[in-house]
Amino acid sequence: MNLKLTTNSPFTIDDSQLNITGSKSETNRLLLLKALFPNITLANTSNSDDSEVMQKALAGNDEIVDIHHAGTAMRFLTAYFSVNEGREVVLTGSSRMQERPIKILVDALRQLGVEISYEKEEGYPPIRIKGKKVTASKVNLAANVSSQYISALLLVASKLDNGLELTLEGEITSIPYIKMTLALLNDLDIKTSFEGNVIKVFPKESVESKEMVVESDWSSASYFFSLVALSESAKITLSSYKENSLQGDSELVSLYEKMGVKTTFQGNKMTLEKVAGFNYQDVNFELNNTPDIAQTIVVTCLGLGIGCHLTGLHTLKIKETDRLEALRIELTKLGANISVTNDSLTLVKSENINQDVKIGTYNDHRMAMAFAPLAIKVPIIIDDAEVVSKSYPDFWNDLKALNFQVSEL
Ligand SMILES: O=C(O)C1=C[C@@H](OP(=O)(O)O)[C@@H](O)[C@H](O)C1
Ligand SMILES: C=C(OP(=O)(O)O)C(=O)O
Numbered sequence: 001m002n003l004k005l006t007t008n009s010p011f012t013i014d015d016s017q018l019n020i021t022g023s024k025s026e027t028n029r030l031l032l033l034k035a036l037f038p039n040i041t042l043a044n045t046s047n048s049d050d051s052e053v054m055q056k057a058l059a060g061n062d063e064i065v066d067i068h069h070a071g072t073a074m075r076f077l078t079a080y081f082s083v084n085e086g087r088e089v090v091l092t093g094s095s096r097m098q099e100r101p102i103k104i105l106v107d108a109l110r111q112l113g114v115e116i117s118y119e120k121e122e123g124y125p126p127i128r129i130k131g132k133k134v135t136a137s138k139v140n141l142a143a144n145v146s147s148q149y150i151s152a153l154l155l156v157a158s159k160l161d162n163g164l165e166l167t168l169e170g171e172i173t174s175i176p177y178i179k180m181t182l183a184l185l186n187d188l189d190i191k192t193s194f195e196g197n198v199i200k201v202f203p204k205e206s207v208e209s210k211e212m213v214v215e216s217d218w219s220s221a222s223y224f225f226s227l228v229a230l231s232e233s234a235k236i237t238l239s240s241y242k243e244n245s246l247q248g249d250s251e252l253v254s255l256y257e258k259m260g261v262k263t264t265f266q267g268n269k270m271t272l273e274k275v276a277g278f279n280y281q282d283v284n285f286e287l288n289n290t291p292d293i294a295q296t297i298v299v300t301c302l303g304l305g306i307g308c309h310l311t312g313l314h315t316l317k318i319k320e321t322d323r324l325e326a327l328r329i330e331l332t333k334l335g336a337n338i339s340v341t342n343d344s345l346t347l348v349k350s351e352n353i354n355q356d357v358k359i360g361t362y363n364d365h366r367m368a369m370a371f372a373p374l375a376i377k378v379p380i381i382i383d384d385a386e387v388v389s390k391s392y393p394d395f396w397n398d399l400k401a402l403n404f405q406v407s408e409l
Contacts, residue, residue: 176248288312
């Protein structure tokens with residue numbers, strides 16, 4: 001489905017309200033923890049495809065489990081099935097998922113005595129897992145490729161007889177996601193420690209019954225930070241968000257202050273407002289902690305006519321697509337002067353943006369959503385627009401509610 005996006009000009013948003021679905025990251029952690037500790041209950045869970053496949057995989061008893069494009073489901077379930085004694089599964093995914101490396105996690109689980117083999121290519125899904133009782137408790141693994149390998153081990157650790165001690169090697173990437181995992185374990189009174197490059201999780205047979213309420217998704221909120229930044233004037237209130245969030249992408253507040261967006265909090269509501277008369281300057285951001293908002297930010301900069309230099313982007317090439325290359329190709333189509341390296345991106349400021357460009361989305365929900373706010377500046381076409389359902393199924397309806405004209409081509 002191709003969608004053409006346009007807006008009135010100048011584009012203004014009066015005091016609009018939106019309720020955003022639960023965090024995909026928090027939800028997929030809590031779905032696994034609920035499988036280990038069935039007496040916890042969950043509220044405000046994500047309605048994303050990724051959480052749906054996670055839920056289905058945990059509820060089923062299939063010999064072949066297909067998690068499609070869901071990276072956290074692939075990684076977290078690899079650990080889950082590994083410690084599920086007596087269960088043998090083949091864990092697979094989309095063709096792109098079969099290009100996203102999992103060797104670091106498989107090697108770590110093999111250190112713990114788990115039997116895992118590759119069905120196709122060495123180092124990549126699909127993998128065959130023979131679950132076993134794990135008594136080993138020490139493991140080393142590289143921490144500079146994906147934090148999800150670490151979170152996967154941490155999530156199952158408390159159910160191991162002797163807990164788990166992880167020694168992380170190299171620079172630790174996407175740290176806020178590791179901290180999110182530990183915070184959720186701590187919420188369930190599971191004892192952990194994180195000192196230097198060593199993380200410990202202590203054994204815990206059972207937890208107190210408790211309702212775990214998922215905060216709405218900050219990565220999904222990023223598209224409204226961009227939309228407010230690009231508007232003539234705008235005020236949008238989003239729920240339900242916390243000022244002190246477990247999600248690293250809450251850094252959006254300070255990042256978008258530098259692009260003319262003021263954020264205030266009241267209870268579980270977050271209000272974004274365009275700052276009138278803002279003095280825009282080129283921006284330089286280090287995004288090692290917040291990789292998922294890189295696409296949002298660079299498109300905002302293009303729309304504002306400012307330059308940007310973004311670093312800490314080394315994980316982008318192994319996500320839903322090679323996001324650096326996808327950005328370079330699609331921004332070039334819009335007339336942008338863009339260059340990328342293995343871990344950075346530079347946009348030279350420009351006033352001109354080509355209109356009616358068809359944006360390729362590469363099976364990547366964030367390519368579709370990051371480029372959508374640019375319709376405030378020029379008419380734009382989004383190819384394969386359904387991809388948004390990976391994390392935010394209601395995205396196009398929410399844009400329509402903000403007076404975007406969204407028409408199917
Ligand atoms: O743990 C998580 O929920 C996630 C971790 C990040 O991946 P990396 O750790 O591979 O950067 C992020 O990109 C992804 O959207 C969700
Ligand atoms: C990279 C992402 O998710 P995953 O790694 O879970 O596929 C994302 O949502 O941007």
